Amino acid sequence: MGAIFRITADPSTNMVRQYLAGFFEAVDVERFVAARNAAHERLTCGPNEHVTLVDVRDMKIQPQEIVQAFGAVLAGPRYRSRKLAFVFSQSLARMQLMRASQGRDARMFTDIKEAEAWLLAEDDAEGSIAA
Template sequence: MSFDVDPQRDLVRITLAGFFAPDDVARFVAARDAAHQQLRCGPNAHATLVDMRAMQIQSQETVTAFQQVLGDPRQASRRLAFVVARSLARLQIRRAASERQAAYFTTVEEAEAWVTGR
């Protein structure tokens, strides 16, 4: 898991890979909150790009945990894009993000162009 914050563009880039246990989701939330502290924009004014092409299929418990994270309106992005492989993981993130307006892409370039409006 890695975070790259671009305060000039109000953009948070997240890369997720592998398998997540519930404790990993808690670590993700802490890292995400730290990344949001680096932004200069107001709450919910940032954009987020999540590259999860290297993420494995997750347990139902982990999908539910991510669903709760994504459902928290206090940390919601104005735009949210996921870069996903064509696999079951794509279906899992769609289910986890069902409460959010999000877009799904197969390349980082397409996702970043959409999420930044360029």
């Protein structure tokens, strides 16, 4: 399965929702970044005040260079979210997510409703990655 992604921005909650599935190549990461940047234009909050939900339950295990490419995307300060939640299904995918999100204040969930609740809740003092 080739790369599939959808990105939406909800100005009422200042939440960016990303769905990624399949197997990505470098050109797909570039297309993803362009779509992500366009989605951010629809937000009404200030820079870095939004929250992001990333659903990767249908994403295939990626080659190391793609994990690194997504890591670079996540490390960029311009579109950094205030809170970042990943929803995943496979343990190996979790390891790749941890590598890609290294240095980010992120949480990982297996249930999308739990991820949404955490993102929309008042900020907590704890910022570690949780399973």
